[in-house]
Amino acid sequence: MKDHRRRMIWFCSTQIVAERPDALKRLRDEIGLTTIMPESPICHTSGFRASDGLAARGPFEDWRQRADRWPKAADGIYPPVAGIVGGFDDGQLLRAIEVAHDAGIEVWGHIGLWSYGGEVFPEFAMRDVDGAELSARWKAWGTGLCPSNPQVDAWTADGLADVTARYEVDGFCVDHARYPQPANLHALVACACQHCCAAGEALGFDAQRLVAAAREARDALRSLGARRLRRALDSELRGPDLLPALGVPRATWEWLLMRAALLAARMAAFRARVQDVRGEPIPFGSDVFAPSIALLGGHDYHRWEQSTDFLTGGSSAGGVVGWATASTNAAAEWAQALVDQVPDVAQEDAVELALRLLSQENIDLPRNIVSLQSGDLPLVDLYTREVARLVALTEDRVPLYPPISAGGPPERVRQLAAAVRDHGCHGAMIGIDPDHAESRQALRDGLGELALPD
Numbered sequence: 001m002k003d004h005r006r007r008m009i010w011f012c013s014t015q016i017v018a019e020r021p022d023a024l025k026r027l028r029d030e031i032g033l034t035t036i037m038p039e040s041p042i043c044h045t046s047g048f049r050a051s052d053g054l055a056a057r058g059p060f061e062d063w064r065q066r067a068d069r070w071p072k073a074a075d076g077i078y079p080p081v082a083g084i085v086g087g088f089d090d091g092q093l094l095r096a097i098e099v100a101h102d103a104g105i106e107v108w109g110h111i112g113l114w115s116y117g118g119e120v121f122p123e124f125a126m127r128d129v130d131g132a133e134l135s136a137r138w139k140a141w142g143t144g145l146c147p148s149n150p151q152v153d154a155w156t157a158d159g160l161a162d163v164t165a166r167y168e169v170d171g172f173c174v175d176h177a178r179y180p181q182p183a184n185l186h187a188l189v190a191c192a193c194q195h196c197c198a199a200g201e202a203l204g205f206d207a208q209r210l211v212a213a214a215r216e217a218r219d220a221l222r223s224l225g226a227r228r229l230r231r232a233l234d235s236e237l238r239g240p241d242l243l244p245a246l247g248v249p250r251a252t253w254e255w256l257l258m259r260a261a262l263l264a265a266r267m268a269a270f271r272a273r274v275q276d277v278r279g280e281p282i283p284f285g286s287d288v289f290a291p292s293i294a295l296l297g298g299h300d301y302h303r304w305e306q307s308t309d310f311l312t313g314g315s316s317a318g319g320v321v322g323w324a325t326a327s328t329n330a331a332a333e334w335a336q337a338l339v340d341q342v343p344d345v346a347q348e349d350a351v352e353l354a355l356r357l358l359s360q361e362n363i364d365l366p367r368n369i370v371s372l373q374s375g376d377l378p379l380v381d382l383y384t385r386e387v388a389r390l391v392a393l394t395e396d397r398v399p400l401y402p403p404i405s406a407g408g409p410p411e412r413v414r415q416l417a418a419a420v421r422d423h424g425c426h427g428a429m430i431g432i433d434p435d436h437a438e439s440r441q442a443l444r445d446g447l448g449e450l451a452l453p454d
């Protein structure tokens with residue numbers, strides 16, 4: 001593999017770094033920390049203060065008046081939306097940047113993009129193939145914003161330019177640069193609004209045909225019968241090859257490619273804007289979904305490698321972005337939808353179908369929805385497979401920094417880290433309590449030479 005830059009990145013709280021320079025130095029010396037990606041849980045960016053003029057024309061500035069749609073507004077918690085919302089005190093961020101640079105650690109700025117906020121700002125939200133808003137049924141997986149809305153897009157780019165000019169950040173790792181987790185079934189047939197169709201056409205896709213294919217796919221799955229499902233399972237087909245056996249047109253795959261292409265094009269434009277302002281290339285990238293669900297969530301790694309400067313992930317397991325549990329979470333929601341809607345289908349058949357669609361049926365997983373969601377899953381095996389797929393699906397154009405959450409049992413942390421090292425990745429995005437000596441040791445043992453300070 002190419003000699004890409006080794007990086008050990010800490011996904012951390014801005015406040016902790018600002019108040020604890022010792023923690024930063026300890027991680028630098030013990031696990032070879034090179035970079036921090038600080039985030040404030042209050043404003044969901046690194047803690048940037050948008051310029052007043054910019055904030056005044058922000059599309060999301062009235063969030064405090066939307067407590068009916070965003071109850072956390074009452075506690076002063078910002079909704080996660082695209083770009084930089086105004087009114088935040090940036091004192092801790094300025095201090096964190098100073099502390100990091102004193103320790104020889106680079107700082108990657110963090111802002112959100114599209115996969116959340118649609119329920120708070122329906123006027124900017126994704127629309128499905130019939131122009132409808134996304135169902136609230138799967139809102140835990142995100143209710144996204146349209147990635148092609150010109151007002152949001154221009155304002156986000158201006159916000160990136162604004163903070164690039166005013167803060168000493170050494171790069172950007174943007175968050176939520178995706179559609180909702182594909183466990184949100186409804187989000188798979190969105191966004192099909194006029195802006196997204198126009199953007200798809202501009203990239204060479206036949207958007208109207210692909211929207212029609214997505215609608216046909218949804219209708220076919222809605223009317224799937226137990227017999228057809230049984231025949232599909234008997235076929236031993238898997239992955240996209242299984243779609244025609246379910247009555248889903250093959251063009252549905254192109255629909256997914258078009259959705260993903262829109263996001264990659266926006267990322268390339270944001271990167272160009274940032275580099276233009278800075279006058280030199282600084283790394284610009286994002287976390288991506290785990291390989292088994294990546295394209296379904298809007299990440300075509302091939303395009304992402306051309307549009308960004310690195311690939312990383314949010315966490316190694318759990319939640320919306322956990323890699324090991326990405327496919328099990330999606331499979332559980334899909335299987336539940338199938339059970340709800342197809343009379344006489346056995347739960348184990350529904351789970352089997354979902355796992356086969358994700359090419360995950362040949363790993364030791366329960367054929368039971370509740371166990372898939374909360375059972376004792378083979379997390380190391382699932383994670384290791386995702387890392388292997390990441391390497392196989394990329395072209396070695398950019399460095400790969402898979403996510404490692406180091407808070408779990410030390411032996412598991414060591415195995416996750418070893419998977420990253422053994423597959424030739426170039427570092428990791430780490431979630432860690434810096435005071436937890438066992439976690440630091442487990443990381444060091446698993447990462448081997450990747451944890452050696454430069």
Ligand SMILES: [Zn+2]
Pocket residue numbers: 126127146147148149191192193194195196197
């Ligand atoms: Zn749209």
